[in-house]
Amino acid sequence: MTLDHVSLHVSDLAQSKAFYIAALAPLGISVLMEGGDAAGFGKGHKPQFWLNPGARSGPVHVAFVAADRAQVREFYAAALAAGGTDNGPPGLRPNYHPNYYGAFVLDPDGNNAEAVCHLAED
Numbered sequence: 001m002t003l004d005h006v007s008l009h010v011s012d013l014a015q016s017k018a019f020y021i022a023a024l025a026p027l028g029i030s031v032l033m034e035g036g037d038a039a040g041f042g043k044g045h046k047p048q049f050w051l052n053p054g055a056r057s058g059p060v061h062v063a064f065v066a067a068d069r070a071q072v073r074e075f076y077a078a079a080l081a082a083g084g085t086d087n088g089p090p091g092l093r094p095n096y097h098p099n100y101y102g103a104f105v106l107d108p109d110g111n112n113a114e115a116v117c118h119l120a121e122d
Helices: 013-027 069-081
Strands: 006-010 030-035 038-043 046-053 061-065 101-106 112-117
Touching: 006 013, 013 030, 013 038, 013 046, 013 061, 013 069, 013 112, 030 046, 069 101, 069 112
Parallel strands: 006 046, 061 112
Antiparallel strands: 030 038, 038 046, 101 112
C-alpha cells in the first residue's frame, strides 16, 4: 500500500508546526507549502504530511522513514528539545522484526510521532 499524504488536525498550528520543523529536520523533511490554515511537509516537491487546525478525532500514530539509525536518534533528540514527550527511546523493536530501530515522541497534541529505520546496524 502506498499513501499519497497524511493530515493531522492540531489544536495550535503554530506550536505544532514549530515542533515538526525541529523534529523532522534531521530526516530531511521540511515545510514545502503553506496556505490558509495549513502547513505541508515533505521532501522534494510534494508535501505528504499536513497539519491543519481543527477538532481532533483522537491521537494518531505517524512513522517517518529514517535513512539510518543515527537519524532516528537525531529525530528523537530534536523532538524532545522542541517540547515533545518521550514515548519510547531509540532502540530495536524485535517484536516487529529483527532490524526495526525506532524512536517515539508525543507531539504537542499527544500524537505519537516516530522515526524508524528498517536496516541492519550502520
